[in-house]
Structures are given as C-alpha cells and as structure tokens.
Amino acid sequence: xxxxxxxxxxxxxxxxxxxxxxxxxxxxxxxxxxxxxxxxxxxxxxxxxxxxxxxxxxxxxxxxxxxxxxxxxxxxxxxxxxxxxxxxxxxxxxxxxxxxxxxxxxxxxxxxxxxxxxxxxxxxxxxxxxxxxxxxxxxxxxxxxxxxxxxxxxxxxxxxxxxxxxxxxxxxxxxxxxxxxxxxxxxxxxxxxxxxxxxxxxxxxxxxxxxxxxxxxxxxxxxxxxxxxxxxxxxxxxxxxxxxxxxxxxxxxxxxxxxxxxxxxxxxxxxxxxxxxxxxxxxxxxxxxxxxxxxxxxxxxxxxxxxxxxxxxxxxxxxxxxxx
Numbered sequence: 001x002x003x004x005x006x007x008x009x010x011x012x013x014x015x016x017x018x019x020x021x022x023x024x025x026x027x028x029x030x031x032x033x034x035x036x037x038x039x040x041x042x043x044x045x046x047x048x049x050x051x052x053x054x055x056x057x058x059x060x061x062x063x064x065x066x067x068x069x070x071x072x073x074x075x076x077x078x079x080x081x082x083x084x085x086x087x088x089x090x091x092x093x094x095x096x097x098x099x100x101x102x103x104x105x106x107x108x109x110x111x112x113x114x115x116x117x118x119x120x121x122x123x124x125x126x127x128x129x130x131x132x133x134x135x136x137x138x139x140x141x142x143x144x145x146x147x148x149x150x151x152x153x154x155x156x157x158x159x160x161x162x163x164x165x166x167x168x169x170x171x172x173x174x175x176x177x178x179x180x181x182x183x184x185x186x187x188x189x190x191x192x193x194x195x196x197x198x199x200x201x202x203x204x205x206x207x208x209x210x211x212x213x214x215x216x217x218x219x220x221x222x223x224x225x226x227x228x229x230x231x232x233x234x235x236x237x238x239x240x241x242x243x244x245x246x247x248x249x250x251x252x253x254x255x256x257x258x259x260x261x262x263x264x265x266x267x268x269x270x271x272x273x274x275x276x277x278x279x280x281x282x283x284x285x286x287x288x289x290x291x292x293x294x295x296x297x298x299x300x301x302x303x304x305x306x307x308x309x310x311x312x313x314x315x316x317x318x319x320x321x322x323x324x
Contacts, residue, residue: 002174002177005174006174006178006181009174009175009178009198010178013198013199015182015198015201018184019184019186019193019195019203020193021186021188021193022186022188022190022191022192022193022205023188023190023191023207024188024189024190024191025188025189025190026188028187028188028189028271029186029187029188030186030187030188030267031184031185031186032185032186032187032255032258032260032264033181033183033184033185033258034180034183034256034257034258035225035226035227035257035258035259036259037225037226037227037257037259038180038225038227038256038257039177039180040225041221041225041257042176042180043173043176043177046172046173046176050169050172053165054165057161057162057165060158061158063136063139064151064154064155064158066136067136067139067140067143068143068151070136070140071140071143071144071151074140074144075144080144081141081142081144081145082096082097082141094129094134094138097137097138097141098130098137099129099130099133099134099135099137099138100128100129100130100134101128101129101130101131101134175198178198179197179198182195182196182197182198182201183195183196183256184196185255185258185264187264187267187268187271188271189271189274189275190207190208190275191205191206191207191208192205192206192208192232192253192268193205193206194206194253194254194255196256204251204253206232206234206253207234208271208272208275208276209275210234210235211232211233211234211268211272212233212234212235213231213232213233214230214231214232214233214265214268214269214272215230215231215265216228216229216230216231216261216262216265217229217231218261222257226259227257227258227259227261228257228258228259228261228262229254229255229256229257229258229261230254230255230258230261230264230265230268231252231253231254232252232253232254232255232268233251233252233253234251234253
C-alpha cells in the first residue's frame with residue numbers, strides 16, 4: 001500500500017525517485033542515506049503532534065457535552081442568561097454569573113492632585129476564575145444566547161473534525177516517511193551531489209575543483225542517537241569577490257543526520273587528495289568529458305606545475321598570434 005502511494009505522490013509532484021549521479025567514474029559511485037535513527041526522531045515528533053491533537057479533540061468533546069447538558073437544564077428551568085452588555089467589565093460579568101473565586105482591588109497611592117491635573121484613577125479590579133467550574137459557567141452563559149440549531153451544527157463539525165483527524169494519520173505518516181527517503185548523498189571521484197526535500201526539492205552539486213572544507217558537526221541529541229552532520233563547503237562559481245572575500249562566496253552542502261559521518265568525511269578527503277594530485281580541472285570546463293590521465297610530467301608539485309604549464313602555453317599562443 002505504501003509503495004503504491006509513494007509512486008503516486010512522486011508522479012504527481014514530478015519528482016524522480018532516484019537522482020542522477022554527478023560527473024565522475026561510475027565505478028567510484030558511492031550512495032549514502034540519512035540514518036534510521038533520524039527517521040525515528042522525526043517519527044517521534046510526529047507522534048507527539050498526533051497525541052496533542054487527540055488530547056485537544058477529547059478535551060473539546062467533553063466541554064461540548066457538559067456545556068450542552070447544562071444549557072438544556074437551564075432552558076428547562078427557564079433561567080435567563082446574563083447579558084454581557086449589562087455589565088461594565090468582564091470582572092462584573094464573571095462575578096454576576098458566579099464564576100469568580102476571588103476579586104481583589106488595587107488602589108493607587110493617594111497623592112494630592114495638583115491644580116489642573118486629571119483626577120486620580122479608580123481602583124483596578126482583578127478577578128480569579130474558579131477553575132474549570134468557572135470557565136464552564138462562562139461557556140454556558142454564552143451558549144444560552146445561541147439558537148436551538150447551534151448545537152447540532154457544532155456536533156456535525158465535531159464529527160467532521162474527528163473524521164479528518166483519522167484520515168490524516170496515514171497520510172501525514174507516509175509524507176514524513178517519504179520525505180526521509182528523499183535524502184540522497186552521492187559521491188564520485190570528481191564531484192558530489194546532495195538531494196533533499198519532497199514538496200520543495202533541493203539539489204546541489206559540488207565539484208572537487210571548488211571544494212574548500214569538510215567538517216563533521218554533532219549536537220547533543222545527535223550524539224545520543226549516534227548521528228552527525230557532514231558539512232562540505234565549496235567556493236561559489238560566480239566572480240565579483242575580492243581575494244580576501246573568498247569566504248563570503250562559500251556555499252555549504254550538508255549530509256544531514258548520517259550514522260557514518262567519519263567514513264563520509266574520510267572518503268571525501270581521500271578523493272579530494274587524489275583529485276588534486278591528478279591535476280584534474282572542473283568538469284564544466286571540459287564539456288563534461290572525462291579528463292585525460294596524468295602523465296609523467298606530473299611531478300611532486302602535482303596540479304600546480306600543470307596549471308603553470310598551461311598558463312605558459314596560453315601566453316605563447318597569444319604571442320604567436322601577435323607576431324603573425
């Protein structure tokens with residue numbers, strides 16, 4: 001049942017079930033997913049929300065039953081409700097209907113009024129409602145002003161809310177699970193790709209040519225659950241930044257809540273080291289064709305020597321063009 005629902009949702013949202021691998025050798029492809037404990041944590045939060053919603057439904061169901069019963073008895077006894085407009089304040093209204101446990105007055109300090117000043121303020125009255133019984137009396141008084149057909153309408157709305165609550169349980173669970181399954185972290189020998197989200201799909205690809213920093217972060221709750229985040233930072237491809245402002249153009253990809261963060265970090269660092277030793281450039285600069293293997297000209301200086309040789313070659317070509 002879930003698999004069919006999953007296929008339908010992905011089809012409606014136009015989300016491919018599996019992301020396309022990034023540029024690199026297919027034999028080097030490694031796929032990582034968010035850990036099961038991360039899904040259990042999100043499921044726990046979902047369960048708390050469902051329990052809170054159920055408690056609210058039960059509470060207002062009890063309120064409706066008690067208020068309706070009291071209103072029926074008051075109407076049979078022909079007891080007229082107290083009109084809120086007949087009282088000057090809420091304190092007076094609550095006191096007249098008997099919902100007050102205690103009333104206190106705060107009298108401002110007496111100071112001689114200067115000529116031409118406003119008169120002193122009247123004492124402020126503070127009321128304390130008599131617990132649940134007091135609140136119920138307020139609901140009853142207000143419900144007595146409703147027409148006779150109001151309670152049947154309230155019951156229809158109540159049953160509709162209960163039905164809606166029961167229907168949303170499997171749907172919200174499936175959405176929560178499907179969103180967890182959409183966490184994809186793919187690493188090749190030349191780049192990595194991170195795809196997350198269901199309703200709002202986010203996909204980022206980083207080339208090792210621009211990779212700047214790889215670090216592992218872990219919060220207290222993640223430490224308890226055996227989870228961690230791998231933050232991968234790379235320099236942005238856009239220009240316009242001064243050499244001293246490179247850090248401002250960094251963007252971050254996060255391997256969120258994985259159970260093998262150290263393994264992922266070491267894998268990326270190892271492939272980044274090999275990438276730089278091979279002197280490979282950004283895949284975008286080569287039309288997404290595999291770079292040629294490193295030759296004997298790649299000595300201990302690695303990519304720096306190769307980059308310098310390319311720069312000299314470009315200057316030689318420009319000089320030859322000028323001489324012609």
